[in-house]
Amino acid sequence: MSAPVQPQQNQIxxxxxxxxxxxxxxxxxxxxxxxxxxxxxxxxxxxxxxFPTNSxxxxxxxMQDGASAEIAVVGNDGxxxxxLFMGGESxxxxxxxxxxxxxxxxxxNRLKQEFNRHGETLHVLLRYTQALITQMAQTAVCNRHHxxxxxxxxxxxxSLDRLSGNHLNMxxxxxxxxxxxxREGVTDAAGKLQKAGVIRYSRGKITVLDRPKLEQLSCxxxxxxxxxxxxxxxxxxxxx
Amino acid sequence: MQATSRESPANLLLAQLTESxxxxxxxxxxxxxxxxxxxxxxxxxxxxxVYFPVDSSISLxxxxxxxxxxxxxxxxxxxMLGVPLLLGVNTSPLRALVxxxxxxxxxxxxxxxxxxxxxxxxxxxxxxxLYVFLAQLLQTGPCGRFHPVxxxxxxxxxxxxxxxxxxxxxxxxxxxxxxxxxxRVGVTSAxxxxxxxxxxxxxxxxxxxxxxxxxxxxxxxxxxxxKKIYTKVFRPAGGRGRSGGGRxxxxxxxSEITYYA
Numbered sequence: 191m192s193a194p195v196q197p198q199q200n201q202i203x204x205x206x207x208x209x210x211x212x213x214x215x216x217x218x219x220x221x222x223x224x225x226x227x228x229x230x231x232x233x234x235x236x237x238x239x240x241f242p243t244n245s246x247x248x249x250x251x252x253m254q255d256g257a258s259a260e261i262a263v264v265g266n267d268g269x270x271x272x273x274l275f276m277g278g279e280s281x282x283x284x285x286x287x288x289x290x291x292x293x294x295x296x297x298x299n300r301l302k303q304e305f306n307r308h309g310e311t312l313h314v315l316l317r318y319t320q321a322l323i324t325q326m327a328q329t330a331v332c333n334r335h336h337x338x339x340x341x342x343x344x345x346x347x348x349s350l351d352r353l354s355g356n357h358l359n360m361x362x363x364x365x366x367x368x369x370x371x372x373r374e375g376v377t378d379a380a381g382k383l384q385k386a387g388v389i390r391y392s393r394g395k396i397t398v399l400d401r402p403k404l405e406q407l408s409c410x411x412x413x414x415x416x417x418x419x420x421x422x423x424x425x426x427x428x429x430x
Numbered sequence: 431m432q433a434t435s436r437e438s439p440a441n442l443l444l445a446q447l448t449e450s451x452x453x454x455x456x457x458x459x460x461x462x463x464x465x466x467x468x469x470x471x472x473x474x475x476x477x478x479x480v481y482f483p484v485d486s487s488i489s490l491x492x493x494x495x496x497x498x499x500x501x502x503x504x505x506x507x508x509x510m511l512g513v514p515l516l517l518g519v520n521t522s523p524l525r526a527l528v529x530x531x532x533x534x535x536x537x538x539x540x541x542x543x544x545x546x547x548x549x550x551x552x553x554x555x556x557x558x559x560l561y562v563f564l565a566q567l568l569q570t571g572p573c574g575r576f577h578p579v580x581x582x583x584x585x586x587x588x589x590x591x592x593x594x595x596x597x598x599x600x601x602x603x604x605x606x607x608x609x610x611x612x613x614r615v616g617v618t619s620a621x622x623x624x625x626x627x628x629x630x631x632x633x634x635x636x637x638x639x640x641x642x643x644x645x646x647x648x649x650x651x652x653x654x655x656x657k658k659i660y661t662k663v664f665r666p667a668g669g670r671g672r673s674g675g676g677r678x679x680x681x682x683x684x685s686e687i688t689y690y691a
Contacts, residue, residue: 316516326564331611
């Protein structure tokens with residue numbers, strides 16, 4: 191039996207002061223995020239932003255030849271539609287639901303209105319953007335230098351951090367697209383982890399059995415991204 | 431070496447400001463000479479100054495030891511170094527290293543932050559740059575993952591040329607290996623291929639671009655995509671209703687305008 195979904199389950203929304211919550215929360219719409227749903231396509235105009243509570247969305251870059259590469263993972267730690275508040279009306283990446291769940295949706299207009307007040311909402315979102323930049327930079331390093339096995343471990347850890355519990359519902363197909371490899375590669379890598387007792391994987395559900403081992407097998411990219419994200423959450427006071 | 435003129439900034443972001451807005455900030459901008467391989471910021475350092483390059487270029491490199499680094503951004507006169515400050519963060523997670531020696535405007539952080547509030551149009555212009563910066567960052571991962579070294583090297587050389595405003599510059603194979611995240615032997619082999627195709631000449635750390643059109647054809651699509659994003663966001667002279675902008679760009683040396691024409 192799970193607790194009712196509420197906006198505070200998203201860390202960005204949870205960080206807002208009382209007054210700003212009162213203004214924004216009435217306009218949040220709870221939406222379901224089914225596995226594989228394309229939240230937005232690259233180049234599409236952004237009409238909404240999404241604040242996941244227990245869903246996970248992958249940001250992908252789709253190349254001209256159709257191959258895709260991972261850019262970042264967004265869950266209850268963030269918001270989807272970051273380009274919006276930089277004055278970009280659209281985004282060059284595709285956002286796809288990697289793990290089903292819920293999110294709160296807000297229209298772009300409402301969010302822009304709130305930004306223009308230059309209150310805490312703006313600051314929280316800007317700091318999140320910095321965390322996202324670090325994640326994107328480290329993902330680029332990871333894609334360039336590290337093995338598929340390591341990348342899979344990193345990705346599982348990042349996803350787990352954005353969910354409660356140690357289960358992930360996702361398909362090998364989606365993971366393969368995201369890591370820019372063939373499905374067989376993911377099957378192999380997942381198989382190895384299962385053999386080593388690190389995960390149990392059956393019918394689209396991954397259960398992490400040995401988290402410390404998973405961290406050991408991952409490359410340092412996971413730690414780099416986590417450290418920066420944690421640091422930015424703590425830094426609350428605006429710059430002077 | 432010609433002195434940096436205080437009348438025309440020759441950094442495209444500063445050039446976007448109206449005459450009166452620029453007057454407010456120009457007194458605080460210090461003209462500096464950036465030397466090759468100067469480290470302007472280490473990962474975790476507090477950001478003391480922001481930089482607006484004129485004809486220098488600065489590489490943004492991920493933290494990490496040994497081989498697991500990557501250049502994830504290159505900042506020249508189209509941009510500024512100090513993006514975290516725009517986001518309310520006063521430390522940088524990346525290393526900033528001078529890739530191309532040359533001139534830049536330097537502004538201390540405190541004045542920069544005050545200027546964001548008091549100088550009309552600065553915040554808006556820098557937000558647009560933030561979008562471009564992010565879009566270019568998005569490009570880096572897939573480029574490094576999928577594109578062959580030769581095409582990536584061609585792209586890198588063109589990007590550096592754009593920012594150096596010159597077809598000649600210095601860079602070692604070793605350095606390129608770090609920037610591109612490949613082994614040195616990969617760089618040597620890619621550079622030799624570009625030489626055989628008569629696109630560059632490269633000896634003892636000195637690169638000369640011989641055939642820019644040819645290099646553009648050899649580069650991966652990321653080069654053109656980057657430029658398109660920039661021109662889309664910063665529509666040239668006359669865009670976005672800034673009457674001052676058109677005249678400023680017209681008064682800057684031709685090489686700065688054609689960069690993103």
